[in-house]
Every structure is written in C-alpha cells, then in structure tokens.
Amino acid sequence: MATTTLFTLHLCRFGQSFSKKLFSTSPSSDTLLNPHHVTFHHKLRRPNSSSAPAFFRRFSTVAAASTSGEVNYDGIGTADEKYDVIVVGGGHAGCEAALASARLGARTLLLTLNIDRIAWQPCNPAVGGPAKSQLVHEVDALSGEIGKIADRCYLQKRVLNVSRGPAVRALRAQTDKREYAMQMKSVVESTPNLSIREAMVTDILLGKNDNVEGVCTFFGMKFYAPSVVLTTGTFMSGKIWVGRTSMPAGRAGESASHGLTENLQRLGFETDRLKTGTPARVDIRTVDFSGLEPQHGDKEVSWFSFDPDVHIEREQMCCYLTRTTGRTHQIIRDNLHETPTYGGWVEAKGPRYCPSIEDKIVRFQDKESHQIFLEPEGRSVPELYVQGFSTGLPERLQLPLLRTLPGLENCSMLRPAYAVEYDYLPAHQCARSLMTKKIQGLFFSGQINGTTGYEEAAAQGIISGINAARYADGKQLIVLERESSYIGTLIDDLVTKDLREPYRMLTSRSEHRLLLRSDNADSRLTPLAHEIGLIDDRRWKLYQEKQARISEEKKRLRSVRISGGDLAAEVSRVSGQPVRDSSTLESLLKKPHIQYGILDEHGFGNIELSRIEKECVEIDIKYEGFILRQQSQLQQMVTQQHRQLPEDLDYHMITTLSIEAREKLSKVRPQTIGQASRVGGVSPADITALLIVLEANRRKAQEQSRYKIMNAMRAKALEEEVPEVSCTETVSS
C-alpha cells in the first residue's frame, strides 16, 4: 500500500490531473499521504532536522524502486540520492552556489555535464575590471571562491582607474585558464558536504504545493532535494555558429543540454533566447611581438580576496596591444554578406558592450583602426586570446582576417571564433532571493537569468547557494538590497528591468557607487556572512582585527597634531594649500593629492598597518564629506523605497494605476515600493497610487481586526454571562 501511495506522489509532478485521479480512486492513500507530505516539509524546515532524513530516505528509495520496477536496494548506496540542495551546472555560478550551500552545512550535490570542465573560462581568460571587480570583492566578502582562485592563478594584474576615485578603482587579473579550472575543481572536490556527479538534468521533480522535490536526468536517475539551483549557462538548447554553419553545443566541443527548456516551459516558465560569442585563439608561438606595444602588470600587486592567505605573488606575464589595419577593414567590408547580422540569417543582435569586429567597422566608419588586445591564456598552453576581435565570419575567412593584424602576419589559428545561442529565463520570474516565484525551492543563477560574465555568475551563484541552503533548512531567505552592494544592484536590475541583451555589470548602473567600493566590501558584507555562518572563525578574527586597526588609526590621525616641519612643508607644496599650525594629520590627509604615503615618508605613518588598511583609512578620511552626504541621501530615500508590497496585491484591480503600470507590475510583482518604481512604465503618479492603496489596505485590515476583537470580546462576555446567571440562580434558589 505504502509503495503505491508514494508512487502516486511521484507521478503528480507529471500531471496534476492524473495524480488527482489516482488520489480520488484510492481514498485510503489520500488520508495517508497528505499529512505525511506536510510533515515532511515541517520537519525539513526545522534547523535541526534529524528525523527528516530518515523519512526522506525511505521515501525516495521506495519511490525510485517502484518507478523503475526493479529490486529494492534499500540501504545499499541509495541513501546518497537524498540531498538538501542540488546545484545543476558546474560553471562560475554553480561552483559558488554549491560551495556556499555546502559550507552552510547543507548536503549538496553538484550535477555537471563534464567534471573536467568545472569552472571553465570559455571566453576571455580574465577576472575583474570596472564594476566586475566590485562583484568579486563582494563575493569574497561573503566567503565566495572566485576572488581567491583568481588571486592564486593570475598571470597578470592591473588596477584600472587608479586616479579616478576610490569607487571606480578596479582590479583586473589575467588568469591561467586551466589552472583556474583545476584549482576550483580541487576546492569543490575537497569541500565537506559537497558531492559531484556527471549528469544531464532534463526535468524538475515537483511536489504537491508547487515546490521542487528534485531533478531527473537524461539516463533516468532521480535526485531528491527540497532546493534546486539551476545554473545552465549557455548549455540549455545551446547552439553554436561559425559563419552559416551551426551545431547543437553549449560550448565548442561540448554537447548542449536538451529537454530541460521544454519541461520548464511546461511548468509555466517563460523562456527566451540570447546570443553571445567568443573570438579566435591563435598560437602564441606564431606571433611576432617585437613590434607590438606591451602591457605589463602592476609592480605592486593588488588582491581580490580579503583573505591574506592567498596573497602570494607570482611571476607576471605580458599582454600586447595591436590594431586593425586598412586590410582588416577591407576584408570585412568585402565579406559583410557572410556575417550572420549583415547577411541577415541571425536576427538576434549581440550585446552592445561586446560588438563584433564587423559591427565596430560598420558603425564607426570614420575610425581607421580599432585596438585589439592579445592576452595569454595560461603559462603552459600556447593559446592567445584575441580580445576585441569576435566575428561571425565563416572559418575560412577568419585566418586571413587575423593575419591582417600587425604581429599576427604568420599566425596559426588554434580555435575559430564562434557565436553561441542559448535559452534563458527572463529573470522577472525570480524574486530577489533568486528563488523562482512559481516554484518554491527552485533557484536560477547565472546566464540562465540573462547575464554574462564569470563575476556576474559568481555573484548570483553565492546568493542562490545561500538561499537554497537556508530554504532547505527552513530559514528565511536573504535579499541584498540594491543599495547594499553591486550584487544587490545586479539582482535588482535583473528581476525588475526589461533586459534585451545579456546583462553585464557596469559602474554606471549603480546610483550610489561611492558607498559600494571594493575597499569596503568586507565591512559591508562580512558581518552578514558571519551572521549566517558562512565566514569561519579565522576569517572573522582577521576581519575584526583589520577593522579595529583602521578605526584606531583614524582616531590617532584625528588626535596627532603637527606645527611646521618637513611634513607641513611638503604637504603645502604638494597640495598647493597652506598648512596651519597645530593641524591634525587628518586635516592634512583631506588636502588634494595628499596620500597616506607622505605620512609614512616623514615618520608619521603607522607601520603596523598594511597597504590595504592605509588605503581604507585614507579613503574614509579624504572623502568623508561626500560619503556622509551620499549616506544621508540614501537614508532619505530608503525609508520609502523599502516599504514592502504584499505579494498577493491584485494590480489589475487598482484602477488608479495606469493600464501600463497595472500590466508591468502584475508581471514583475515587485517586493518593495522602490523596486516598483524601477519597473519600466511605472510613473511617480503610479507609485503614489500604490502608496495610497497600501495605506488604505492597512487601515481596512486594522479596522477589521478591531472589529473582530470587539466581536470576540462580546462573544466572550456573553459566554461568561451564562454561568453567572446560573450562579445567581443557584444562590437565589
């Protein structure tokens, strides 16, 4: 009996009507099932769910056995098929998700198409850059892995925007692609609570309450977990193009994943298609660098990670700069009809920030030459990445085209440039926790949400990993507000705005970037990570000591005063401003062009501070006025912006909203007023109307509850009257 019942439960994911029918035909199972089903959830949501797995295990084993119709191997290895969190995909989102989840104590399974391609860098061999580096620092502050691996595997590092302000200063690392993948793989493999399995997931297993129960693979395996994170990257119905020729693939040489899109669509998800591409790789040994402009790394290396353990310097490699020539432009113009966009066989345009070389030449005809960067892909591989040279031209034209570039006249091409098309799920279907609104326990992260870039993927990955583990553990989900971080900004944009191209993080997307710097990513996010249990004691101690040193130093600079002397003379010379007698060191640091280094040179610095800590002190003091002003502006705004919107609000019924606002808000279902105001087509008048509705609803609810309480009191009074009467009767009688 039990077997059939559980079997039915499984079928319900294939079709509600079918399972309902089964339920109704077997009344006994009905009564048996429902309570069980619910208890299972209750148990699992308790932080200490010692009893749940037992029930769970039995449940899954029986089910698996009964569906396959094979012998029941209960107890022989099958227990492993129950997890708290399943992460589908082993890219940059998947790795962070799986690691965060496992580190939070959730039994986590990472399913990937190919274990040898874990954390692969299929496009440029680099991590960081403007805005992206902030994401990396933030992920690291939450104890993510991307920053550490990039710090361990760098080939070259440079800080960009050095003199343009602390908020836009950005670290970029060229990375050794193979080493990167191997390092991440070994971290993933050695993390407790984390199992890895090669599999192609083709379907999502659903529970009764629109909740996820697990996944089903191409070969018929079923893995069960209350939380599932999908990070399918470019693999879902992926198709790669070179010229007019295409083949199904997620990346060159790797098979695409089929079937999942259709099954997600069947569950009611809206899917769409995006396109991106990667340029050709050439053999570094066939390139003549002698005439090319070299780009060296920084002499003083900076780090993504706040963990000093990974701050190990290594020898740097050089990148080179070359340019397109008249001949390059000629070949492209002569063969425009051979490119997908101009030949007209692919409608989808690539992202605006990543145009193909033919796009650049057509759109900016007056530019005679475009910069091309040559970046090594590793220390042990001969591959050279030709940055800025992605093309849709057929392979036969690609080598001649590459050979028009100075230095590449005799090059040999190792891999042709190709474009890839893939399915994604417009992210308005996710809440800001990255859990889908339709199916409880199902999370999306990375390119499946329409982003591009390893850093964007990692940022989403860690949030969905955290939330998947918390969901499985019955804890509240975490949302990083837009104003708290680049991660928050990224996710808010994704779930709120109507995106038409792969989303890349840019500094100009963040309204309050002065507050979201890389130097303060730890003091913004590490306390949160510690609170939820992601940061270990060692990291936490390091963090606290660092903050204490910075705070002490700021105090010291406020109290130490100087009058005259070498330092004063040099400060007034460098800044062009007079130095008054008895000036504090703090006031000196606030003057233009005065850096902490000047204090060091004159013996007024604090030798116990690291370079990074000195930088923090300098930024805090130098830009204090601006930072405080931004903070107070933010505060003014936040009061209203963070007002919650009820999730069941029926926007179509709110006639004071414009028609467009009603439609857009019904689609996006924002969680806060601020998010609502960022939905395209929603005007300030609509926001006012929403505020009024909220307040009116609140009042109505208040009135109703007052009425209820009054009624209850009246009823109680009436009840109490009865015995009283009887009592008096007794007395009188």
Add this chain to the structure above:
Amino acid sequence: MLRASEKPNAVMAHLPALRVLLRHINCLIPPPRTSMPALCTIRATCHFLLLSPKPRKLHATATSKGPENHALLLNRDERVARNVTPSDVVEKGSTIAAIVTSLGGPPAAVGIVRLSGPSAVSVAGRVFRPAKRSKNNDWKPTSHVVEYGVVLDSEGNVIDEVLAVPMLAPKSYTREDVVEIQCHGSEVCLRRVLRTCLEAGATLAQPGEFTLRAFLNGRLDLSQAENVGRLITAKSVAAADAALAGIQGGFSSLVRSLRMQCIELLTEIEARLDFEDEMPPLDLNIIMDKIHSMSQDVESALEAENYDRLLQSGLQIAIVGRPNVGKSSLLNAWSKSERAIVTEIAGTTRDVIEASVSVNGIPITLLDTAGIRDTDDVVEKIGVERSEAVARGADLIIMTVSAVEGWTSEDTKLLERIQSAKSSTGSLIPVILAVNKIDCNPRAETDWDRGCQSHDIFSKRVFTCAVTGQGLQDLERAVLELVGLDAIPSGGRQWTVNQRQCEQLVRTKEALERLQSSIKEELPLDFWTIDLRDAALSLGQISGEDISEEVLSNIFGKFCIGK
C-alpha cells in the same frame, strides 16, 4: 435608497482588505497544514536593509513573518557606522513647501505658505527671523504659538512681514512638523516667500501632497481614503500632462537643454570609467568649460530680472480707444476698483493708469490710456502720445469702441495708428476689439459683424458693458486664448510648470556649485559624476527618471566600445 445601493459596493471594496487580514491572521497563528505555499512566499521575503542602526537578530521564528513584519538586518558599512552619530542619519523623507491659499482670484489680504516634513523647522528657521530674536541663531519654536517676524532671502533682504505658525509633529495636518508662514496675500509676496523656502532646502510639494502625507501618516479616516486616491491621481495626472505637454515659455527649453548637457557630460565621463583602456583620454578643460557655461546659464536664468519679471509683471494689456468710449470704466469694472476717474467728459484720462488683475493666476497689468484723438490741448496731446507708446509696448491691446456710436471714421484712423505702431516694432501685437456700452444698444451685437468685417486685424471680438460687468468673462477668456493659456484650468497650470522649473534650476544651481568646488579641490573624476547626476535628476521632466540607462545607451551609441 442611496445607502442601500451603496452598501454592496462598500462590501465589495472591503473584500481585498479581508483577504489581507486573513493573511495576517495566517501569519500570526501556526499555519494550517494546507497553507504551505503561502507560508513559503512569506518566508521568502526577509530583507537585509542597509541602514538600520544595528543588525537585528536574524533567526526570528519563520511563523511570525508577515509582509510587514520582516526581520530587517542592516549590513551598513561598519567602517562608516563607527563615526556617524545616529542623529546624522535619522532624517526621514523630504520637506515640502507650497502656497496653500488659493491663487488666481483677487488678491487676498493674507496668504499662507506651508512647510511640512522633518526639516520644516530648520528650513523655516533659515528664512524666518522672529522679531524677538533669541540669542542663538537656531529658531526653536514652541508648537502652536504664533510668532511675528520677517522673511529674509539668502542675501538677508527682507521680503515680507509674516506670522509663523509652528505645528510640531504629530499635532499637525500631516502629522509631520509643519510651519505655516502667513504673509501678505499678493501673489508676488507669496511666490517670493515660497521661492526662499525652496532655496533653503524645501522641495516644491506635488499637487495634493499635503493631503497624501496626512493620509499616509494615519490622518483622515478610511472613508476619505478612496477620495484622496482619486483626488491625488487626478491632480498628478494633470500635473504630469502639464509637464509632458511641454508648454512653451518659462524655462522649458533651458531645462531641456541643460539636462541634455548633463547627460552628455556623464556619458563622456562614465564611458571612461567603465571602459578605461578603450577610450581616448578625456579633455578635462573642455569638460570644465562646459560645466562653467552651464552654471552661467542657470545663474542668468535665475537672475531676478528674468524670473521676477515673469512673476511680477505677467501680461501688460493696453486699453485704447477714442475718448469717452468707456475705457476707464472697463478698467474699473475689470479690476473691481475705482482706480480711474470716470466722468461724462471726453478726455478725462490724461495719463496712463495702471491696475492689476489676475486671470487664472497670471498677473495682468491693465493700462488705461488717454483717448486717442487729434487734439490741441497740450496736456491731452502728451497723454495721447503716451497712449500710443503704451500700446506699442503692451503684450496685448484691447481696442474699445462704443456700441452706441458704432464704428466711426475716427476708429478707422485710430486703428491705422495702432497698426503703424505695430509695424514699427516689427512684432504683431494681438488686438481684441471690445464693443463697450452694449447695454445701451443691444442690437449692436447682430449689426456689428457687417461693420467690422473689413477689420480682420482683430484677433477677437467681445461685447462688454463696463457698468453691468457683462462680457468681462468673455474678455478674460479672449485674453487667455490669445496668449495661449486657454487650456489651463484656473489654478494656473502654466504657473505650476514655471514654478517647478524654477525649483529644478535652483537644485541644478546647487549641484553645479558643488561640482565646481569638487573640481577646484581637485577631486577625482568619479566625484564629478555624483553632482552631475544630481543635476540631471533635478532637471528631469518626471522625478525619479532612470538616467543610468540613458547614459549607457548614449555611451554605446557614441563610442566604439567593447572587446
């Protein structure tokens, strides 16, 4: 009957509320087993807010979570938290100001400018100097105690004598701190006081915003809620219409062009920040020149002559005509005063007489002139010359003729004189023909068209009677139509737009001043964008516009970027 028919509606209206209530109850009691999905959605919305003072405990029990009852965890920057006292960041929301007495009617004796919001007292303190001055400069009013004093502008000039009525939270209309400044009722006074408040940091209130705040802060009862909603929506739609219709005049074109310039500059700078190694270096001198010229534009636009002329003089309307056709009577009747001496004797008015009226909030100066005729009287001759000069300088001419006498050859001659006056200035001054004394010859209305057809110089024709006041409304309507303001309901939409634009310019000026000081202090490029963004935001047609996307598409449109 009425009640009975209303009732079902009321019940329907309460249904959603009931649902909300039920959810609340669901959240408060341990959830029934069947409500798992509801519970999950509620759980999904815990938030980590940025700025509450201390991280609160995260692991609140999941069952007590309603949408309004999340555990808020603040992950503010701990480094900043250490040197900010809580009082620096408690300020919530903005402070708004507006004229709350009606405009557009005849001037009242007293008018009120209301400030409401957390910094209402400090804004008022910046513009109001009480007669009894306390020793320290901070104004510390006692709630509900009227104080007498003056309003000063930023340079310390007295603008008006006023009474300040502080009503501190929560005992005020909006339940926020409210300060009402009672000043003299003329529009010029009111507008100057308002402008001073805006310069001192208040924001111009949106239509209905005081009522909105009153409602959102828990005042007004539920039955008024729907009305408030409808009222405010209607008003903001009207305001948005006005803004979007792009009514000419005021500062519209300047505001638009300044905004474009800000976006252009942001594009130039942000492109460098996001695509450092792909862009040619930025020419800082060009950028600084642009910023400098922008702030000069704003300055000169805000110069008193420009703005105050618009406010103070409004339209100049010259009333011309032969002697004794009733020009002075018309002026008296229209301005509801005895401004001009009226007698039966032709040529009574020798000098130009001014009177002010307000039509739909637009101040209008009426100029009564001496009757234009060939005369030997020296004094009258000067008067006639002045009349012609006034007619040449006016925005609009009302040519008055007498219905009793009909169109005369002298009228034709006079018209020629006006026409020649027009051609000498080169611009066309619209002329309204007012056929006065219509009560003495009612048939003139039908007869008139024949006589007048040849004179297509007249843009409008109205029949008036200065004695009974008949036709004055027609005259006002004709005036509004001619200056292109006929579509504005009374209350002065044009004025609202001007006022809004003026506020935008004030904010822009502040932002550009900060920007220039950043440049002077040699702050890095990224800091320039902060104030440029502020400027662009305050110049937006609609508040809260998303400029990031605009800047981005500009960057991608303009520069060859991308690897």
